[in-house]
Amino acid sequence: MNEQAELMAYPNDFKVFKTSEKLFITNKTLTLLFYSAKIKRMENSQTRKQIIIKGAEESNGQSSHLITDFVDQMSHLYQYRELIRNLVIRDLKVRYKDSVLGVLWSLMNPLMMMVVFTIVFTVMTPVAAIEKFPVFLLCGLLPWNFFSSSVMGSTTSVVGNAALIKKVYFPREVLPLSMILANLVHFLIAMIVLFGMILIFRIPLTIWIIYLPLIIFIQVIFTMGISLFLATINVFYRDTQQIMDVLMLAWFFFTPIFYPIGILPQSYQLLGITLDVRRLVYIVNPMASLIANYRVILYDGAPPGLDFLVRTAVTAVTIFLIGWFVFNRYSWHFAEEL
Numbered sequence: 001m002n003e004q005a006e007l008m009a010y011p012n013d014f015k016v017f018k019t020s021e022k023l024f025i026t027n028k029t030l031t032l033l034f035y036s037a038k039i040k041r042m043e044n045s046q047t048r049k050q051i052i053i054k055g056a057e058e059s060n061g062q063s064s065h066l067i068t069d070f071v072d073q074m075s076h077l078y079q080y081r082e083l084i085r086n087l088v089i090r091d092l093k094v095r096y097k098d099s100v101l102g103v104l105w106s107l108m109n110p111l112m113m114m115v116v117f118t119i120v121f122t123v124m125t126p127v128a129a130i131e132k133f134p135v136f137l138l139c140g141l142l143p144w145n146f147f148s149s150s151v152m153g154s155t156t157s158v159v160g161n162a163a164l165i166k167k168v169y170f171p172r173e174v175l176p177l178s179m180i181l182a183n184l185v186h187f188l189i190a191m192i193v194l195f196g197m198i199l200i201f202r203i204p205l206t207i208w209i210i211y212l213p214l215i216i217f218i219q220v221i222f223t224m225g226i227s228l229f230l231a232t233i234n235v236f237y238r239d240t241q242q243i244m245d246v247l248m249l250a251w252f253f254f255t256p257i258f259y260p261i262g263i264l265p266q267s268y269q270l271l272g273i274t275l276d277v278r279r280l281v282y283i284v285n286p287m288a289s290l291i292a293n294y295r296v297i298l299y300d301g302a303p304p305g306l307d308f309l310v311r312t313a314v315t316a317v318t319i320f321l322i323g324w325f326v327f328n329r330y331s332w333h334f335a336e337e338l
Contacts, residue, residue: 073328077171087178092185106189110145114138114193121258130260132201132299138194139299140257140291146187147223147287148248153179154227155234155241158334165335172331173324176227184220198298206301211309215293218309218316222286225320228327235330235337255287282308286315 096102114134122133130136154176158165161175198205234240256264261278268275282289289312293304 077173080171080174083170084174084178088182091178091182106186107193110142110190110193113141117258132203135197135201135203136299137258138197139295142187142190142194143219143291143294144255144257146183150180150183150223151226151230152244155230155244158231158235172334176231180223180227204301208297208303211297211304218313219290221320222316225323228323232327232330235334255285
């Protein structure tokens, strides 16, 4: 049996084109790209072959193997970077297909939302005296849009590609990851609007902006963890998407996006217990912590608290590991459930 037939079975509706270096599989809008040299290395590697064919069933469950499995799967996932790139490009093209403005909507959308929120919360129903409200708003709205779009898109990414999963092998993590990366591109483009408002309102950019890539990376890790978990749950319980529509709306209002954390009461009595409300918001809502870090470096021009940033990063990594474990544990049963 040749190397392609051993790893995957191609249906009749797939067109296969093979060159000396690459193997292309097309199914209307999707192009899967694999390097034949990498496929051959996977055949020669017993460990990789076990991951592909037997998966998590071969694991003995010992904690000492978790790190090894994680590193090996990340290396395995890296081999499909061309596939991830193609999926990201596909998502970017599909989003604005036949649109007049095209990718400019990544700029127009946050700009129009900024105008609406500014009118509502500074003119019609002012929530607080916030200076330079458009900048304050965008520091929270843009990260939230990135998070919300990524989570909702990733939740249905596995179920939405059920036919593909049943017919061809590739790491299932590719689906939610490509969705997140596509939304990350939109987020970075939308940041142009934020920096434009920073210049218009003459907010000085300080050296602490060097923390921006780190904060974005922490948010990507956190978003990936949530997305992997929800994508798994949605395979077995299809009501997940409808539930998340409501939860994401509630999460939006519980996150200090268009209002400062200072308008919340400092303390609240619950069953005789005094709760520090503001601190509790940061503890139970990682997005509140992330947005606070964005605002500190971009709106306030100050350094983020090191302990606060570290706690946010630890929370993000913990959620990522939980999401990865759940996804990895059940991904081998996706084809059966879809």
